[in-house]
Amino acid sequence: MAQIPPPQKDAYALILQAIDGGIYRPGSRLVESELADRFGVSRTPIREALQRLETQSLLTRDGRSLIVASLDHAQTAELYAVRTELEGLAARLAARHAAEEEIAVLYEMVEADHALLHDPEALARANRRFHHQIHLASHNRYLVQQLDLVYRSMALMARTSLAAVGRGEKALAEHASIVQAIADRDGDRAAQALKDHLSIAFVVRLKEEAASGSAARGGGVTVPRD
Numbered sequence: 001m002a003q004i005p006p007p008q009k010d011a012y013a014l015i016l017q018a019i020d021g022g023i024y025r026p027g028s029r030l031v032e033s034e035l036a037d038r039f040g041v042s043r044t045p046i047r048e049a050l051q052r053l054e055t056q057s058l059l060t061r062d063g064r065s066l067i068v069a070s071l072d073h074a075q076t077a078e079l080y081a082v083r084t085e086l087e088g089l090a091a092r093l094a095a096r097h098a099a100e101e102e103i104a105v106l107y108e109m110v111e112a113d114h115a116l117l118h119d120p121e122a123l124a125r126a127n128r129r130f131h132h133q134i135h136l137a138s139h140n141r142y143l144v145q146q147l148d149l150v151y152r153s154m155a156l157m158a159r160t161s162l163a164a165v166g167r168g169e170k171a172l173a174e175h176a177s178i179v180q181a182i183a184d185r186d187g188d189r190a191a192q193a194l195k196d197h198l199s200i201a202f203v204v205r206l207k208e209e210a211a212s213g214s215a216a217r218g219g220g221v222t223v224p225r226d
């Protein structure tokens, strides 16, 4: 009788996390054997995970190598357009369906995130948690799924707009306005506040791209988003 193998780590999730956390940036080459060593996973699940990530357009071919994909200018704009509408909807639904406890958590998050203003990477992670909390507060599982897909592609953005000078503080003020509108049960205002927040974030990102000369070239702060 064959022994029952130990539970296999989820290679797909591990690689995705590594891309999301900036360990592998857009343009980085992913090598099966190195990934297997790094994560302590055998090569077959790594190969399957790489295939899956390639199918999802998170990885792309460069000759015979697999590299982390990058988003060009048009893709970034398309992603923001979808994200803005879906997150606006999430805020609108959250204003209708969020439990008082969920709103209390959102308030606490905004308050606690002020302690992270000196650390753009930590702030970017906190930002993601905040937005995810709003997604959940919509109480619409299909919307949460769609937003998870959008956020997966956002892992391919090479830097956070929260690293821009003064952006962190303004972003938190915008978060506070969103939460206030949700707490007031004002769906229109909540949706608009969230859309405005993302529109400003997109403008900041465009300015940074213009300054750095390339949408795809990462560098500096590596944690994506906002």
Ligand SMILES: [Zn+2]
Binding pocket: 127, 131, 171, 175, 197, 226
């Ligand atoms: Zn935000």
